[in-house]
Amino acid sequence: MLNYYKKASLVLLLLVISTIAIGVVCFSWAQLRHELLPASASTHRWQINTATDADKGGNSAITVQNSKLQLNYNYVLSDQINYPSVATILKFTPSNASYVDFSDYTELSLKLKCEPRNTLSVHLHSLDPAITDPSMFASYRIAESFVSCNENWSQVSIDLDALHVPNWWLNWFNLNVADKSYDLSKVLAFSIVASRLGPKNIPARVNIDTITLRGKDSRFILAFALFAFLTWPASAAIILNGYGHALTEELEKKMTQGRSLVAYKQLSTQPHKDGSDLGRVLQFMATEYNNPQMNLDFATGKLGINRNTLNAILKQELGLTFAVYLNKLRLVEAARILEQEEHVTVSELAYHLGYHSVAYFCKLFKQEYGCTPKKFNAIQKQANNP
Numbered sequence: 001m002l003n004y005y006k007k008a009s010l011v012l013l014l015l016v017i018s019t020i021a022i023g024v025v026c027f028s029w030a031q032l033r034h035e036l037l038p039a040s041a042s043t044h045r046w047q048i049n050t051a052t053d054a055d056k057g058g059n060s061a062i063t064v065q066n067s068k069l070q071l072n073y074n075y076v077l078s079d080q081i082n083y084p085s086v087a088t089i090l091k092f093t094p095s096n097a098s099y100v101d102f103s104d105y106t107e108l109s110l111k112l113k114c115e116p117r118n119t120l121s122v123h124l125h126s127l128d129p130a131i132t133d134p135s136m137f138a139s140y141r142i143a144e145s146f147v148s149c150n151e152n153w154s155q156v157s158i159d160l161d162a163l164h165v166p167n168w169w170l171n172w173f174n175l176n177v178a179d180k181s182y183d184l185s186k187v188l189a190f191s192i193v194a195s196r197l198g199p200k201n202i203p204a205r206v207n208i209d210t211i212t213l214r215g216k217d218s219r220f221i222l223a224f225a226l227f228a229f230l231t232w233p234a235s236a237a238i239i240l241n242g243y244g245h246a247l248t249e250e251l252e253k254k255m256t257q258g259r260s261l262v263a264y265k266q267l268s269t270q271p272h273k274d275g276s277d278l279g280r281v282l283q284f285m286a287t288e289y290n291n292p293q294m295n296l297d298f299a300t301g302k303l304g305i306n307r308n309t310l311n312a313i314l315k316q317e318l319g320l321t322f323a324v325y326l327n328k329l330r331l332v333e334a335a336r337i338l339e340q341e342e343h344v345t346v347s348e349l350a351y352h353l354g355y356h357s358v359a360y361f362c363k364l365f366k367q368e369y370g371c372t373p374k375k376f377n378a379i380q381k382q383a384n385n386p
Contacts, residue, residue: 010280015235019228025239026224029217034103036090036211040299043213044100046384049089051137053081059192062086073148073248087123088206089137091189091355099127099186100136108190109157112208114149120206121146131173133355137189143182144311146195148157153209160184160215191340277305278313290354296322330354331368334361339375346373 031176034043048071050059075086076268092100108122121144128141144164147156165180198204284303288294299309299322314325330353337344337352350361 002072003243008242011239012134012234015231019231021116023226026227028218028219032213032215032217034105034213037071037208039066039351045095046090046189047092047093049189049332051085051087053078053083053085055204056083058084060084060086061214062088068210071211072206073242074203074205075201076203077196077198079193084196084200085193087191087193089189089191090211092187099188100189102160102184104217105160105213107183107211107214108160109210110147110208111155111160111210112123112147112149112154112206113151113153114207115151115205116199116202116205117148117150118198119146119195120147120198121195123191123193124160124163124182125189125191126183128183128190131175133319134222139173140161141182142166149206151295158174172252186263252256259302262324277303278317281305281310281313282317285326285329289326289331290352291356292356296352327364327368331365334365335369335376338373342377342381344377349373 035043036044037045039046039048046062048066050062050063050064050073052058058081060076060078060080062073063276064071064073066072071088073088077084077086082228094100100244101125110122114120117165125137125140125382126143128139133139143165145158145163147158149156156375161184163182165182167177170177170179180205192208194204197237252347280303281299284299285294288299288302291298296307299305300310303310305313311321314320314322320328334349334353337349346362347358350358353361355361365376367378371379
């Protein structure tokens, strides 16, 4: 069994190491991080557009200064109308579709600063099949989040799964104000809108240094889960199957070793003409081994031999003490019965062999054969009925 345990430990160690290594690789690859700036290096192609309140009668203005590494723009928000607005729009222009899929992303991160201090609204524009008219940008469903910025660079993060669909947009299209859903798999653009609560009638400036999309690619996580689901049960089955074979071989080995005791038992049940102490001891133990009263005192009393002499006889002949030899005889007989009798119970077997405690018998049997009597019986059934 020691050889089996070494092999099983090696297999388990290799499995743990490979699982950890593949898990680290898969979870590393699953971490999505895509920079949108600069546009030339962005994973998702986009172009800059702007929008103002001119179509509503306002005269707010915006000028974009799109450098190679940053997105900078100046604007003036006018108070000529009640709801003035200016927006910088990053419209995505994928080569083979009308929209981009943001469903694997969970976060939009921006590093920005504003002069003067300001509050900006970040809008995500996605397809609404019931409302959207591709020729009308305002008909794309808006989901928004607000960010604050000042004259110092700050990093802000927006949870893409927790955006808010504004009531004014829902009311504009006569939609239920409880309908706060939006589709991250069909995104047309996102825009940065100057809040009407921000500074008015004075020049304002926004500098955006980085725009980052973060998320998880579930394919790699699923691949790791599939790997673990397939390899661990398969490895467990191989280890258990190997255990069964190793245990069977070990039992056969121990049963073969026990045949010498059976030979002594058979020899001891024959008449011993020489009447030697050894013959008397072996014959007595071979016939009385399953007697519940059988112990060293009982044997010495029946044989008329003192304890030391009796133990010395067995030690010289078999290399075993009285108690060890007695248990060997009983356990060899237990294995023989279990091998031949499929329906014998453990309790019945223990008391038949002279044991007063079933638990003690099971403990000795497991020490001798490496498994419980019930497991031993099951292995023998399997061997007899392949």
